[in-house]
Amino acid sequence: MSDAHGTHEGLAAEAARLDAADGLRAHRAAFDLDDGVVYLDGNSLGALPRAVAPRLADVVNRQWGRLLIRSWEESGWWTAPERVGDRIGRLVGAAPGQVVVGDSTSVNVFKAVVAAVRMAGDGRDEILVDAATFPTDGYIAASAARLTGCRIRAVPAPDLAAAAGPRTAVALVNHVDYRTGRLHDLPGTTAALHGAGALAVWDLCHSAGALPVGLDEHGVDLAVGCTYKYLNGGPGAPAYLYVRRDHQDRFDSPLPGWNSHADPFGLDPAYTPADGPARGRTGTPDILSLLALDAALDVWDDVSLDAVRAKSLALTDFFLRCVAALVPAGRVESVTPAAHAERGGQVSLRCPTGAAAVMAALAERGVVGDHRRPDVLRFGFAPLYTTFAGAERAARTLAEVL
Numbered sequence: 001m002s003d004a005h006g007t008h009e010g011l012a013a014e015a016a017r018l019d020a021a022d023g024l025r026a027h028r029a030a031f032d033l034d035d036g037v038v039y040l041d042g043n044s045l046g047a048l049p050r051a052v053a054p055r056l057a058d059v060v061n062r063q064w065g066r067l068l069i070r071s072w073e074e075s076g077w078w079t080a081p082e083r084v085g086d087r088i089g090r091l092v093g094a095a096p097g098q099v100v101v102g103d104s105t106s107v108n109v110f111k112a113v114v115a116a117v118r119m120a121g122d123g124r125d126e127i128l129v130d131a132a133t134f135p136t137d138g139y140i141a142a143s144a145a146r147l148t149g150c151r152i153r154a155v156p157a158p159d160l161a162a163a164a165g166p167r168t169a170v171a172l173v174n175h176v177d178y179r180t181g182r183l184h185d186l187p188g189t190t191a192a193l194h195g196a197g198a199l200a201v202w203d204l205c206h207s208a209g210a211l212p213v214g215l216d217e218h219g220v221d222l223a224v225g226c227t228y229k230y231l232n233g234g235p236g237a238p239a240y241l242y243v244r245r246d247h248q249d250r251f252d253s254p255l256p257g258w259n260s261h262a263d264p265f266g267l268d269p270a271y272t273p274a275d276g277p278a279r280g281r282t283g284t285p286d287i288l289s290l291l292a293l294d295a296a297l298d299v300w301d302d303v304s305l306d307a308v309r310a311k312s313l314a315l316t317d318f319f320l321r322c323v324a325a326l327v328p329a330g331r332v333e334s335v336t337p338a339a340h341a342e343r344g345g346q347v348s349l350r351c352p353t354g355a356a357a358v359m360a361a362l363a364e365r366g367v368v369g370d371h372r373r374p375d376v377l378r379f380g381f382a383p384l385y386t387t388f389a390g391a392e393r394a395a396r397t398l399a400e401v402l
């Protein structure tokens, strides 16, 4: 489709103007990207920051190869989970001393939900879970319920605030829905849960690095998230756990491994929990992945999350406009909310016919997103390295494929 001014040409020219005016554009150079590919899957596996390979080479060759066991102290390995945790804390609005990095998101969901039930106290025997949650959270919350003698109730995230009652211990909510890209109301839901005397555990996998989260500002109790999406930590990078400072003394981990002991090298048969975020640790940290993540986080040093959010919304607005202008009517329908207040960092298009084949054809033409069964095409817009020209090319290629 091309109108008199050339819809393609008009949108391409607009993309070029938007890219030229983009205050974050210099950050793209910090990533090792193939310029022939439009990578729109950073909401699943973030791109590779250039700083990672040389840092890991040093960690492997010098810290491990030469210093060997001395590196636990001399290279700061032992304290890395909290040090890197503070770097993530800045990105999710947590003051230092509340985030620890380690384990997977799934494991941290388990720790957070069980600890929240223990904190909620007697008479509170209900766990609420976001009905459209990423499945791991649902599976783990159900297991946590069985272990703690709670019942579990699945409730759509927007209804959680009204659903919490005097028996609710905790609600586990995804900040951004992985399938639709819908952003849930973290401040309002957290406040309503607190009003009912319950705790809020937020899963930040799809919001950290895409928008400001404000954990401290909104009084979130506990939060978890992965680091391999917008934070670019690499495949299988360790996850993180946030425990609000005034809850830390009452945080009773269901996985009290020796690394969370107050004196791990005392090797005491009796367990005494560490103070602070280290209480959320389990076993020996995964140092290679953790330090790859540490290097990956360098790209965020001078980045404001407000600027990231502004670009993210501009990118997704522009992509939606390109799709509306270029793709034949009726072939796809956005399931991502149009309202900025309800939109995360991705656009999900329902494609009733042949969604898997469409995504495969896009990939063959150098546009990489992903497909979620049965009929959702997901396009993630990581603001540090996605361009408006890439968004335009993705929509144009989608139109060609369809």
Ligand SMILES: Cc1ncc(COP(=O)(O)O)c(C=O)c1O
Binding pocket: 104, 105, 106, 107, 134, 136, 137, 174, 178, 203, 205, 206, 226, 239
């Ligand atoms: C919202 C959400 N929670 C949890 C997970 C799974 O995390 P992990 O594999 O680190 O346990 C994912 C993975 O994509 C996710 O999107």
